[in-house]
Amino acid sequence: MTAIRKYREMSRTQRKEWMRELIINNSLYVFLIAAVVVIQFISPNFLSGPSIVNIISLSAANLPIALGIAGAIILTGTDLSAGRIVGLVACVSASLLQASGYPAKMFPNLPTMNFLLVFLIALAIGGIIGLINGFCTAKFNLHPFIVTLSTQLIVYGGLLMYLNIGNNNGQSISGLDPSYTSFITGSFISLGSTPIPNYVWYSLVITAIMWFVWNKTTFGKNMFAVGSNQEAANVSGVNVKRVIVLVFGLAGIMYGITGFIEAARIGSNSAATGLNYELDAIAAAVIGGVSFVGGIGKIRGVILGVVLLRLIFVGLTFLSIDANMQYIIKGLIILVACAIDMRKYLVRK
Amino acid sequence: MTNEILLEMKNISKSFPGVKALDNVSLKVRRGSVHALMGENGAGKSTLMKCLFGIYSKDTGKILLDGKEVSFKNPKEALESGVAMVHQELNQALKRNVMDNIWLGRYPRSFGFVTSEKRMYKDTKKIFDELDIKVDPRTLMSKMSVADRQMVEIAKAVSYHSKIIVLDEPTSSLTEQEVEHLFSIINMLRDRGCGIIYISHKMEEILRISDDITVMRDGAHIVTEPAKNFTMDRIIKLMVGRELGARFPENDAKIGEVVLEVRGLSSRHNAVDDVSFKVRRGEIVGLAGLAGAGRTEVIENIFGISERKAGKIFLHGREVKNRNAREAIKNGFALLTEERRSTGIFGILDLRENTTVSSLRKYRGLLGLISEGKRRKDTSWAMETMRVKAPSQRTKIRALSGGNQQKVILGRWLLTEPEVLMLDEPTRGIDVGAKFEIYKLIVELAKKGKAVIMVSGELPELLGVCNRICVMSGGRLVGEVDAKNTSQEEIMRLAAENA
Numbered sequence: 001m002t003a004i005r006k007y008r009e010m011s012r013t014q015r016k017e018w019m020r021e022l023i024i025n026n027s028l029y030v031f032l033i034a035a036v037v038v039i040q041f042i043s044p045n046f047l048s049g050p051s052i053v054n055i056i057s058l059s060a061a062n063l064p065i066a067l068g069i070a071g072a073i074i075l076t077g078t079d080l081s082a083g084r085i086v087g088l089v090a091c092v093s094a095s096l097l098q099a100s101g102y103p104a105k106m107f108p109n110l111p112t113m114n115f116l117l118v119f120l121i122a123l124a125i126g127g128i129i130g131l132i133n134g135f136c137t138a139k140f141n142l143h144p145f146i147v148t149l150s151t152q153l154i155v156y157g158g159l160l161m162y163l164n165i166g167n168n169n170g171q172s173i174s175g176l177d178p179s180y181t182s183f184i185t186g187s188f189i190s191l192g193s194t195p196i197p198n199y200v201w202y203s204l205v206i207t208a209i210m211w212f213v214w215n216k217t218t219f220g221k222n223m224f225a226v227g228s229n230q231e232a233a234n235v236s237g238v239n240v241k242r243v244i245v246l247v248f249g250l251a252g253i254m255y256g257i258t259g260f261i262e263a264a265r266i267g268s269n270s271a272a273t274g275l276n277y278e279l280d281a282i283a284a285a286v287i288g289g290v291s292f293v294g295g296i297g298k299i300r301g302v303i304l305g306v307v308l309l310r311l312i313f314v315g316l317t318f319l320s321i322d323a324n325m326q327y328i329i330k331g332l333i334i335l336v337a338c339a340i341d342m343r344k345y346l347v348r349k
Numbered sequence: 350m351t352n353e354i355l356l357e358m359k360n361i362s363k364s365f366p367g368v369k370a371l372d373n374v375s376l377k378v379r380r381g382s383v384h385a386l387m388g389e390n391g392a393g394k395s396t397l398m399k400c401l402f403g404i405y406s407k408d409t410g411k412i413l414l415d416g417k418e419v420s421f422k423n424p425k426e427a428l429e430s431g432v433a434m435v436h437q438e439l440n441q442a443l444k445r446n447v448m449d450n451i452w453l454g455r456y457p458r459s460f461g462f463v464t465s466e467k468r469m470y471k472d473t474k475k476i477f478d479e480l481d482i483k484v485d486p487r488t489l490m491s492k493m494s495v496a497d498r499q500m501v502e503i504a505k506a507v508s509y510h511s512k513i514i515v516l517d518e519p520t521s522s523l524t525e526q527e528v529e530h531l532f533s534i535i536n537m538l539r540d541r542g543c544g545i546i547y548i549s550h551k552m553e554e555i556l557r558i559s560d561d562i563t564v565m566r567d568g569a570h571i572v573t574e575p576a577k578n579f580t581m582d583r584i585i586k587l588m589v590g591r592e593l594g595a596r597f598p599e600n601d602a603k604i605g606e607v608v609l610e611v612r613g614l615s616s617r618h619n620a621v622d623d624v625s626f627k628v629r630r631g632e633i634v635g636l637a638g639l640a641g642a643g644r645t646e647v648i649e650n651i652f653g654i655s656e657r658k659a660g661k662i663f664l665h666g667r668e669v670k671n672r673n674a675r676e677a678i679k680n681g682f683a684l685l686t687e688e689r690r691s692t693g694i695f696g697i698l699d700l701r702e703n704t705t706v707s708s709l710r711k712y713r714g715l716l717g718l719i720s721e722g723k724r725r726k727d728t729s730w731a732m733e734t735m736r737v738k739a740p741s742q743r744t745k746i747r748a749l750s751g752g753n754q755q756k757v758i759l760g761r762w763l764l765t766e767p768e769v770l771m772l773d774e775p776t777r778g779i780d781v782g783a784k785f786e787i788y789k790l791i792v793e794l795a796k797k798g799k800a801v802i803m804v805s806g807e808l809p810e811l812l813g814v815c816n817r818i819c820v821m822s823g824g825r826l827v828g829e830v831d832a833k834n835t836s837q838e839e840i841m842r843l844a845a846e847n848a
Contacts, residue, residue, distance in 0.1 A: 212718065216718040216719050217717060217718060217719065218709040218710065218713065218717070218719065221702065221705075221706065221709055221719065222706075222709070224695075224698060224702065225695055225698065225702070225706050228695040228696065228697050228698050229691070229692075229694065229695045229696065231691055231692040232686075232691075232692050232693055232694060232695055233695075233706070234654065234674055235652075235654060235674055235684060235686055235692050235693075236674070236706045236707045236761070237674045237675045237677075237678040237679075237707045237765075238675075238706065239675055293697070295695065295697050295698060296697055
């Protein structure tokens with residue numbers, strides 16, 4: 001009510017200024033709504049069950065990796081190995097969970113494994129590579145750009161070698177065990193007539209846990225402190241090296257989750273699985289206000305960034321825009337969204 | 350000195366959303382004079398200078414240089430028109446050498462595009478000789494002392510044939526000899542007909558060097574008069590707008606048993622060499638010495654953030670290792686660092702985060718989750734005890750003044766309940782009124798039974814607050830004096846004799 005009264009009391013120029021501030025401070029929401037309105041206007045089928053579920057599930061699949069990478073960005077770092085870790089975890093998970101009767105099975109003699117056990121293996125692989133990233137960053141004082149540039153090559157090499165063991169000969173891995181695929185892509189709730197896949201709920205749970213980790217734990221507080229001012233954090237008694245190692249370790253676990261979901265979601269996994277995922281994840285995090293300046297970022301922002309990015313990707317396909325042109329538009333949108341959002345943090349002069 | 354006006358700023362006003370930073374301020378600088386600009390932090394000195402340099406655009410008013418109206422769009426334009434500024438926080442390319450820094454953005458060229466190192470060297474050398482600066486133009490900036498880097502900045506201003514040179518807190522990190530050198534350069538520039546605008550908090554210096562003094566307060570011009578009309582007390586009164594009592598609070602803390610004992614402390618990578626001393630309960634011990642004497646290094650070493658080669662630390666007679674800051678904090682030590690901005694505050698985080706960062710452990714509850722309620726309570730207790738002035742706990746710390754930031758960091762250390770409080774230049778860059786507050790807080794902490802070690806380059810402050818002063822030189826302890834029965838001269842002699 002007071003806001004309305006305040007608005008009434010404003011002069012015309014003040015109102016204009018107020019509107020401008022409002023739009024700039026909520027630019028992402030404005031952007032999101034504008035995109036929906038424009039796409040819906042051109043293509044009236046856009047806001048229907050299937051495409052909404054499509055956007056939601058694509059966002060959910062990409063949320064864990066974005067949350068992981070956001071932690072690295074908060075430390076003024078980055079992670080180029082994310083996509084390759086997702087690929088490795090996806091292939092390993094898929095190879096361990098092929099249906100028993102499938103003819104081109106990678107390990108023909110492997111009994112049907114429990115997918116929860118494989119899930120733990122997926123977390124372990126992601127987590128260990130993440131810890132290695134963090135260890136090299138903290139111990140050798142290297143920028144994570146360099147560290148993860150190296151590890152993504154190593155992980156990729158390992159993945160290519162892995163795809164050659166057993167009967168596989170570098171083929172893509174499919175024919176997954178139905179218990180696994182139904183656990184991930186099955187559904188118990190539908191939107192209209194479109195089923196919502198289970199992994200959407202898993203992703204929400206992961207996001208909630210990450211919110212607690214970021215906002216309610218000593219580790220989370222320390223992460224923001226280290227990102228904001230590493231020297232001051234050290235003097236204030238924060239174990240800076242441990243924080244760095246753990247942030248990357250946690251990010252690795254997030255990539256592990258993404259890989260485990262991705263394997264079942266795509267169904268057929270090859271060396272190309274996960275390729276360039278880190279770039280989309282970085283873009284989503286940055287669009288969502290996670291800043292390379294360090295110490296700035298919110299879970300809410302990351303979610304918004306992921307959804308906005310997916311919405312645009314799906315929207316562009318919906319508008320049947322030429323695939324080559326799509327790249328150009330995506331690039332421009334990321335640039336513009338970040339530039340507008342950055343204005344919030346600038347000190348006005 | 351003449352009465353000819355070189356620079357005139359007329360009725361300058363500047364508003365930021367919610368604040369009127371400058372209200373109709375005028376300033377006249379005569380040719381061949383040193384004009385001191387004084388005022389507390391937030392009085393509008395920097396804003397006025399930023400309007401001059403085009404860093405801020407002024408709302409109203411006029412700027413006349415040599416009688417012609419000017420309006421610079423950016424510092425580069427100002428520089429090219431003969432208006433230069435030497436900032437308090439030097440903005441230099443540290444990985445480049447001296448002459449690169451001086452000619453940055455206008456390298457002398459041969460054949461139209463090749464930079465001529467030879468000419469750069471010759472021109473730099475010439476300016477350095479004129480100003481009696483003994484620095485090789487090919488030295489890397491990062492290898493030089495702050496004092497030398499400041500001289501380079503002044504030389505740069507001279508190289509632009511500047512008519513107006515603004516010096517912002519130029520002496521805050523200089524030793525006495527370096528200050529003398531700076532003053533001789535200032536006098537030389539004055540004799541050449543430059544107008545110098547001198548911003549400083551140090552009254553003794555201002556009264557010595559300046560011809561005119563302008564005092565500002567709360568964004569308004571208060572007075573401009575010849576320097577000979579002023580006394581220190583009058584300036585302070587004009588600056589704070591009220592009568593200021595004693596400069597230092599009375600220290601009547603009861604001194605008890607020995608809390609901290611340091612024996613034979615030596616560091617591996619810097620100057621600290623065989624330092625031993627004791628600090629008692631309720632006692633404030635000062636560490637004095639010239640820049641580079643190893644004062645900061647001693648307390649950093651005790652705190653465990655630089656590597657120890659030899660020596661032992663005892664707390665209540667029990668040996669403590671303090672291998673890193675975490676261990677030191679657990680053992681009851683606290684360190685307020687010298688460089689507030691780079692090692693003290695978390696600029697983009699809010700006050701609650703800044704206050705509780707060192708004691709997060711205390712707020713862990715169920716499942717290790719942090720209890721926000723307890724954190725809010727402790728933060729408001731710390732802010733109250735330290736008398737922090739801020740809109741809320743959610744304010745970002747970088748929005749506060751230096752004095753308030755310092756109080757927040759002191760509050761942070763109170764929450765860790767330390768027994769030994771080590772303060773490195775606790776009042777650097779803080780204005781007069783806030784300084785007294787900080788002194789009072791330090792004395793109160795001593796009264797509560799803390800053992801306090803205070804490092805400072807400002808001798809009057811050590812004499813006013815400490816019980817005992819240890820003098821350092823070349824990494825060694827060279828003397829110890831009772832603060833009540835000594836003088837600045839005695840301490841300076843101790844510090845310099847053994848250098």
